Amino acid sequence: MTAIATALAGIVFGIALAAPPGPMNAIIAEESVVRGWNAGFRAGLGAMLADVVFFVLALAGVVAVIDRYPAVRPVLYLVGGLLMLYFAVGAVEEARAATSFTDGSRGASKGFRKTFALSLTNPYQIGFWLTVGVGLLEAGTLDVLSYVPGAGGALEGALIVQTGSPSLLLGFFGGIAVWIVAYPAALVAAGRRVDAFAPTVAALSAAVLAGFGLLFLAVGTLRFV
Numbered sequence: 047m048t049a050i051a052t053a054l055a056g057i058v059f060g061i062a063l064a065a066p067p068g069p070m071n072a073i074i075a076e077e078s079v080v081r082g083w084n085a086g087f088r089a090g091l092g093a094m095l096a097d098v099v100f101f102v103l104a105l106a107g108v109v110a111v112i113d114r115y116p117a118v119r120p121v122l123y124l125v126g127g128l129l130m131l132y133f134a135v136g137a138v139e140e141a142r143a144a145t146s147f148t149d150g151s152r153g154a155s156k157g158f159r160k161t162f163a164l165s166l167t168n169p170y171q172i173g174f175w176l177t178v179g180v181g182l183l184e185a186g187t188l189d190v191l192s193y194v195p196g197a198g199g200a201l202e203g204a205l206i207v208q209t210g211s212p213s214l215l216l217g218f219f220g221g222i223a224v225w226i227v228a229y230p231a232a233l234v235a236a237g238r239r240v241d242a243f244a245p246t247v248a249a250l251s252a253a254v255l256a257g258f259g260l261l262f263l264a265v266g267t268l269r270f271v
Contacts, residue, residue, distance in 0.1 A: 049208070049211070049213045050213075051207065052207045052208045052211055052213040052214045052217065053213040053214070053216060053217035053220075054217060055207045055214065055217065056207075056213065056214040056215065056216065056217020056218040056219075056220065056221060057217040057218070057220050057221035057224065058221060059217075059218055059221060060217065060218040060219060060220060060221020060222040060223075060224070060225070061221040061222070061224060061225050062221075063174070063218075063221075063222070064090075064093075064221070064222045064225040064226070065225055065229075067254065068254070068258065069130050069133075069164055069168075069254060069255050069258045069259075070089075070090075070093045070161050070164065070165065071229070072137070072250070072251040072252075072254040072255050073089050073133065073137075073157055073160050073161050073164070073251065073255070074086050074089045074090050074093075074157065074161070074226065074229060074230060075229075075233055075247050075250070075251050076137050076140060076157075076247065076248050076251035076252075077089040077155055077157035077230075078229075078230035078233040078234055078237070078247075079233050079234070079237045079247045079248065080140050080248055081155050081157075082234060083230045083231055083234045084155075085155035085157055085230075086157070086226075086229070086230025086233065086234070087226055087227060087230050088155060088157055088158045089155070089157025089158060089160065089161050089226075089230075090161070090225070090226025090227075090229070090230065091158060091226060092157065092158040092159065092160065092161035092162035092163075092165065093161040093162070093164075093165045093226070094219070094222050094223065094226060095162055096161070096162050096165030096166050096168075096171065097165070097171070097175075097219070097222065098219070099166070100171065100172065100174075100175040100179065101175070101179065101215075103175070104175045104176075104179050104180060104183060105183060119169050119172075119269065120265075120266045120267075120269035121266070122167050122168070122169045122172065122266075123169055123262045123263070123265045123266030123269065124262070124263060124266035124267070125167045126164060126167040126168055126169065126259075126262045127258075127259045127260065127261070127262030127263035127264075127266060128259070128263070129163060129164055129167060129259075130164065130255045130256070130258050130259030130262060131255070131256060131259035131260070131263075133160055133164070133255050134252045134253075134255035134256040134259060135252075137248055137249075137251045137252035137255055138248075138249070138252045140248040140251075140252075169262075181209060182209055182210070182214060182215065182218065183209075183210055183215075184209055184210050185208075185209065185210035185211075186208075186209045186210060233247065
């Protein structure tokens with residue numbers, strides 16, 4: 047039962063990590079409504095592959111090296127911010143060109159390369175693998191419900207998760223996989239029903255990318271000062 051609970055906890059954790067709004071989901075959304083489910087799924091795969099790369103590097107202890115060089119993070123913020131602004135310009139062009147949902151005939155998809163490049167230069171993603179990710183890899187147990195405010199004592203021992211176990215890690219990446227399959231599918235379903243959905247989502251994606259790009263540039267600049 048502990049292995050099953052650990053796997054389910056990993057799935058929930060993976061979905062919770064992948065689902066929040068941000069530059070990766072903005073690109074997935076843009077690709078899905080402009081070029082169809084396949085393009086959106088490939089964009090999601092780019093972000094997921096970056097997590098696999100960070101997982102392997104964390105396992106080998108390489109990711110921790112970044113923490114020893116404070117100047118690396120500001121550079122990552124600046125590079126990531128510039129990439130987001132560049133991709134935001136492309137999203138604006140997509141929003142202008144898209145008049146309705148398309149089945150994938152509107153040009154070649156670059157979503158995989160976009161999300162992969164952004165993920166590899168994303169300080170927040172690197173920070174996750176330097177902190178929480180390391181905790182996932184270390185062998186041990188975590189009494190999840192014991193931390194619930196006001197009810198932790200009564201729920202203690204009800205949900206034990208084994209950190210560092212294959213079940214948790216498989217569940218974690220399985221949760222991300224569920225998101226990159228279901229999220230584009232939901233967007234495509236909506237796009238087929240509402241003609242204005244594609245240009246609206248592309249415009250929102252551009253706004254999200256531009257906003258995060260400016261934020262990353264500001265943070266990177268401040269850290270250099």
